[in-house]
Amino acid sequence: MVEVTLKDGKVLKVEKGKTILEVAKQISEGLARMATCGEVNGKVEDVRYELNEDCELNICTFENSEEGKKAYWHTTSHIMAQAIKRLFPNVQLAIGPAIDNGFYYDFDTEHKFSEEDFEKIEQEMKKIIKEDLPLERFELPRAEAIKLMKDANESYKVELIEELPEEEVISFYKQGEYVDLCAGPHLMSTGKVKAVKLLSTSGAYWRGNEKNKMLQRIYGISYPKASQLDEYLKLLEEAKERDHRKIGKELELFMTHELVGSGLPMYLPHGATIRRTLERYIQDKEIELGYDHVYTPCLANVELYKTSGHWDHYKDDMFPAMKMDNEEMVLRPMNCPHHMLIYKSKTRSYRDLPIRIGELANDFRYENSGAVCGLERVRQMCQNDAHLFVRPDQIKEEVGNVLKLIKEVYQKDFGFSADSFKYRLSLRDKKNKEKYIDNDEMWETAESQLREILTELKIPFYEAEGEAAFYGPKIDIQIKTALNHDVTIPTCQLDFALPERFELEYIGKDGEKHRPVVIHRAILGSSDRFISFLLEETKGLLPTWLAPMQVKILPITDDQHEYAYQVKEELIKEGIRVEVDDRNEKTGYKIREAQLQRIPYMLVVGAKEVENNLVAVRSRESGDIGTMEMEEFKKKILEEINNKSKNTI
Numbered sequence: 001m002v003e004v005t006l007k008d009g010k011v012l013k014v015e016k017g018k019t020i021l022e023v024a025k026q027i028s029e030g031l032a033r034m035a036t037c038g039e040v041n042g043k044v045e046d047v048r049y050e051l052n053e054d055c056e057l058n059i060c061t062f063e064n065s066e067e068g069k070k071a072y073w074h075t076t077s078h079i080m081a082q083a084i085k086r087l088f089p090n091v092q093l094a095i096g097p098a099i100d101n102g103f104y105y106d107f108d109t110e111h112k113f114s115e116e117d118f119e120k121i122e123q124e125m126k127k128i129i130k131e132d133l134p135l136e137r138f139e140l141p142r143a144e145a146i147k148l149m150k151d152a153n154e155s156y157k158v159e160l161i162e163e164l165p166e167e168e169v170i171s172f173y174k175q176g177e178y179v180d181l182c183a184g185p186h187l188m189s190t191g192k193v194k195a196v197k198l199l200s201t202s203g204a205y206w207r208g209n210e211k212n213k214m215l216q217r218i219y220g221i222s223y224p225k226a227s228q229l230d231e232y233l234k235l236l237e238e239a240k241e242r243d244h245r246k247i248g249k250e251l252e253l254f255m256t257h258e259l260v261g262s263g264l265p266m267y268l269p270h271g272a273t274i275r276r277t278l279e280r281y282i283q284d285k286e287i288e289l290g291y292d293h294v295y296t297p298c299l300a301n302v303e304l305y306k307t308s309g310h311w312d313h314y315k316d317d318m319f320p321a322m323k324m325d326n327e328e329m330v331l332r333p334m335n336c337p338h339h340m341l342i343y344k345s346k347t348r349s350y351r352d353l354p355i356r357i358g359e360l361a362n363d364f365r366y367e368n369s370g371a372v373c374g375l376e377r378v379r380q381m382c383q384n385d386a387h388l389f390v391r392p393d394q395i396k397e398e399v400g401n402v403l404k405l406i407k408e409v410y411q412k413d414f415g416f417s418a419d420s421f422k423y424r425l426s427l428r429d430k431k432n433k434e435k436y437i438d439n440d441e442m443w444e445t446a447e448s449q450l451r452e453i454l455t456e457l458k459i460p461f462y463e464a465e466g467e468a469a470f471y472g473p474k475i476d477i478q479i480k481t482a483l484n485h486d487v488t489i490p491t492c493q494l495d496f497a498l499p500e501r502f503e504l505e506y507i508g509k510d511g512e513k514h515r516p517v518v519i520h521r522a523i524l525g526s527s528d529r530f531i532s533f534l535l536e537e538t539k540g541l542l543p544t545w546l547a548p549m550q551v552k553i554l555p556i557t558d559d560q561h562e563y564a565y566q567v568k569e570e571l572i573k574e575g576i577r578v579e580v581d582d583r584n585e586k587t588g589y590k591i592r593e594a595q596l597q598r599i600p601y602m603l604v605v606g607a608k609e610v611e612n613n614l615v616a617v618r619s620r621e622s623g624d625i626g627t628m629e630m631e632e633f634k635k636k637i638l639e640e641i642n643n644k645s646k647n648t649i
Contacts (some may be wrong), residue, residue: 001013001014001015001016001084002007002015002016002051002052002053002054003054003320004023004051004053004056004057005055005057006027006054006056006057006058006059007057007058010637011242012027012501014026014051016052016312017050017051017052017055017151018050018051019047019048019049019051019058020035020037020038020045020046020047020048020049020051020057021035021047021048021188022039022494023051023057024038024047024058026427027059028511028646031219032055034061034062034063034224034505035047035059035061036060036061036062036068036069036072036185036186036187036192037059037060037067037068037072037185038056038057038058038059038060039056039057039067040055040056040057040416041055041056042056042261043567044067044071044185045185045372046184046185046186047187048188049185050559051458056402057454062223063224064397069098071098071099071185071187072185072187072192072193072222072224072281072331072340073098073099073102073103073221073222074096074098074103074182074184074185074186075135075186075187075190075192075243076097076099076103076125076193076196076220076222077096077097077098077103077104077105077180077194077220078135078173078175078180078182078186079095079125079128079129079175079190079193079196080096080103080105080121080125080196080198080220081096081105081107081178081180082128082176082177082178083121083125083127083128084105084107084121084124084218085120085178086110086124087121087124087500088111089626090109090110091107091108091109091111092107092108092153092155092156093106093107093108093154093156093157093180093502094106094107094108094110094156094206094215094506095156095160097405099210100183101221102199102219102220102221102222103217103219103221103259104217104218104219104220104223105217105248106204106206106215106216106217107215107216107217107403108156108206108213108215108216108220108338109180109216111126111591112216113201113216113218114201115198115200115201117438118198118594119460121198121218122196122197122198125196125386126196126510127423128176128190129190129191129194129196129403130191131176131190131191132188132189132190132191133175133176133189134188134189134190134548135173135174135175135186135187135188135189135190136173136174136175137171137172137173137186138171138174139169139171139172139182140170140172141170142164142166142170145161145170145181146158146161146162148172148179148220149161149181149476152179154181156206157181158514160179160181167476170284171184171188171518172199175189175190175458178423183418186642191421193222193225194223194224194225194226194468195222195223195224195225195228196220196221196223196229196235197220197221197222197229197596198218198219198220199220199221199236199466200218200219201216201217201218201219201332202216202217202219202370203215203216203217203370204216204217204370204372208368208370209493210368210369213591217238219403235472235483238482239483239544241539242482242535242536242537243374243402243482243531244374244375244376244531244532244535244536244538245374245538247535247539248271248374248375248535249434249597250289250540251268251270251271251540251548251597251598252268252269252270252271253268253270253271253274253531253535253548254266254267254269254374254375255268259560261373262369262372262379263367263369263377263378263379264378264379264380265375265378265528267376269548270548270549271531271548273335273384273548273577274531274542274546275531275547276526277546278524278527278530278531278546279360279382279384279527280411282358282384282409282523282524283358284410285405285523286356286358286386289356289401289405290363290530291356291358291386292355292356292357292358293357293359293360294339294342294357294358294359295359296335296338296342296359296361297338298331298332298361298362298363298448299329299330299331299332299333300330300331300337300338300366301327301328301330302321302327302329302330303328304331304338305318305330305332305337306500308336308337308498308501308502309338309342309437309470309471309497309498309501309606310333310337311354312313313316313435313436313470314470315553316366317333317365317367318331318333318364318365318366319331319332319364319365319366331364332361332363332364332455333363333364333365334363334381334385334528335359335361335363335387336385336387336498336518336520337473337498337502339357339387340373340387340498340499340518340549341502342347343355343357343387343389343504343516343531344359344502344503344504347507348389348505348506348507348516349506349507350391350506350507352504352506353389353390353391353394353516353621354388354389354390354391354394354398355389356387356388356389357386357387357388357389358384358385359383359385359386359388360382360383360384360385360387361382361383362380362381362382362383363380363381363382363383364379364380364381365381365528366379367538368503372538374476374532375528375529375531375532376528376532376533377529378526378528378529379529381529382526382527382528383522383525383526383527383604384522384523384524384525384526384527384530385520385522385612386520386521386522386523387518387519387520387521388402388500388518388519389504389516389517389518390517390518390519391506391508391514391517392515392517393516395449395453395494395519396449396453396456397434397453397476398497399450399453399494399518399519400453400457400494400521402521403457403459403475403492403494405523406477406490406492407522408522409490409523410477410479410490411551412459412644413644414534414543415543415646416479419480420479420480421478421480422461422462422465422477422478422479422480422486423454423459423460423461423462423475423476423477423478424461424462424464424475424476424477424478424488425447425450425451425454425461425462425463425464425473425474425475425491425636426464426468426469426475426476426574427447427463427464427465427467427468427473428443428447428465428468428473429465429466429467429468430465430632432466433471436468436470436471437470437471437472437497438525438609438641439496439500442472442496442497442500443472443473445496446472446473446494446495446496447473448646449494450473450474450475450494451463452511453462454475461474461475464550469493469495469520471493471495471497471498472493472494472495472496472518472520473493474491474492474493474494475491475492475493476488476490477489477491481533481536481537482536483536487533489525489529489530489533490521490522490523490524490525491520491521491522491525492519492520492521493519493520493521494517494518494519494520495517495518495519495520496515496517496518498518499515499516499517499518500515504516504518511610534546540598541598541620541621543596543600543644543645543646544600544601544637544640544641545640545641545642545644547577547598547599547600548577549576549578549579549597550576550578550580550582550599550600550601550603550637551571551576551577551578551579551598551599551600551601551637552578552580552590552594552597552601552602552603553567553568553578553580553602553603553604553605553615554581554587554590554591554594554602554603554605555580555582555605555606556587556604556605556607557609558582558584558608559607560605560606560607560609560610561580563605563609563610564582564605566578567603567605567615567630568580570630570634571634572639573633576634576637576641581593581594587604591604591618595620598613598620599619600619600620601618601619601620601637601649602617602618602620603615603616603617603618603633604616604618608627609627612627613629613630614627614629614630615627615628615630615633616629617633617649619649633649636649637649
């Protein structure tokens with residue numbers, strides 16, 4: 001017998017060799033029907049996995065865990081591949097994993113898949129589901145596994161097997177006539193999948209390498225209930241409406257051009273206004289809190305990044321080095337090394353600390369061309385970066401101040417609810433230490449300090465191994481979006497490594513040299529990504545203080561043009577962004593146009609308004625508000641802008 005400790009703490013005694021599925025049945029038939037995989041001592045395993053020693057077991061379902069969903073979607077990817085092999089026998093299979101929302105499979109075929117093919121593929125998938133084919137797992141020695149895939153003309157699978165470590169178990173899953181190289185986990189049969197939908201197709205390089213062959217990728221989604229699928233498809237339609245690329249085009253905020261290059265957007269006047277307003281806003285916040293801002297070069301000698309460790313740990317994400325005279329120069333991926341040198345430029349005393357160095361700086365990262373997306377994923381980004389150089393006894397207070405600033409920015413000024421926040425303590429993966437700075441003592445100290453700070457501040461958090469920066473652990477703040485996604489923008493990171501690598505020092509009270517600690521923090525992250533995030537959250541309905549055009553004046557006839565421009569001049573003097581629409585169009589048409597442009601306020605002026613020095617105010621949200629004296633309108637809109645409140649007039 002072995003003891004199995006369940007997630008709720010209950011301990012079951014079960015026969016040695018029982019599978020996860022059999023344990024689920026022992027608990028309840030309902031749980032067994034829903035079980036998709038299990039976590040044994042934290043490791044994801046197939047429901048067929050045998051329990052041969054005492055362990056902790058979490059039985060995963062589609063509803064109760066992300067791993068449970070992924071097992072469900074992984075099985076569906078095999079069903080899709082089987083359907084495609086039935087319809088297009090000459091297709092070669094590449095890989096077909098579960099992803100955060102659904103699954104995909106990559107295929108090598110001369111046939112160009114289109115959405116017109118989706119219906120017949122879906123019909124074949126439904127047949128396979130109805131057949132309720134059992135998924136059978138089996139293992140083969142390396143030579144037999146290679147022969148099996150060669151005989152099946154699956155050259156990509158052969159390549160994958162040949163690259164596996166010698167000690168690796170080589171497993172396959174079989175469903176009917178379909179056999180696939182796969183580690184699992186999978187459902188017990190195809191009939192467990194209920195509602196399926198193919199979503200899109202795209203090109204994808206084999207192994208993500210642009211030098212390899214372009215394959216065809218088909219994305220899909222599946223759910224245990226048709227109602228869940230319907231809900232997801234509605235969410236996709238909502239996502240299309242919120243897509244910042246669509247909004248950016250409608251509002252003429254930014255553009256791209258192939259002559260400039262992939263992942264290099266250009267801001268148009270209205271987009272530049274949003275970005276400038278955001279950047280001034282965050283800089284002013286930081287100045288109030290004692291930050292000193294600097295400017296540093298976009299280029300640096302490769303040796304700088306070798307010293308910092310970026311060259312060893314981040315090289316693949318950097319642009320290639322350029323040989324110039326006797327130097328090798330590289331576009332910087334981040335600002336940390338430059339700020340280390342600024343700190344080191346003179347002798348520092350314990351009385352000088354904390355030193356807070358901030359910068360809005362252009363950084364460059366070589367994003368894969370398939371990953372770049374509007375303003376969300378770019379190759380040049382403007383980072384709202386800062387580095388705090390502190391004594392060890394100042395860590396708690398300064399991290400607390402950073403978290404306070406994040407709360408003020410996101411909850412007070414941008415109106416996100418506290419309920420939408422999740423705090424993640426991102427730790428090193430101890431099983432994959434080569435990804436990180438090699439200093440166990442440093443990691444233990446830094447991780448425990450951040451854990452203590454969150455606990456003392458009574459901030460609920462969860463821990464995630466493998467999510468740390470290469471130089472230290474961090475607190476990532478995740479925000480629940482309107483589309484129910486968790487995005488990470490603000491971060492606070494603790495770093496004992498870079499001060500060591502750059503030999504940073506300060507003179508302590510004792511007259512001796514000591515090593516400072518560095519806190520890396522980002523509030524808005526990159527301006528580009530933050531703007532994409534805001535546009536999608538608001539559908540482009542930005543608050544008045546941030547809207548690129550805050551007021552549109554609409555004269556009813558030519559007779560009111562002079563007065564309209566007088567009103568414009570009055571508002572401009574107050575720093576309000578305003579335009580006059582003096583086109584020879586009907587007022588209703590002009591109002592609709594202004595609404596489509598997401599302008600917070602429209603001032604309609606006719607003969608009555610001119611005669612009495614009034615404006616007829618329309619709000620983007622509330623429609624017709626009525627007439628006001630100019631002074632009253634100015635007072636109210638300035639109050640709204642200065643308080644960063646939502647439309648209040």
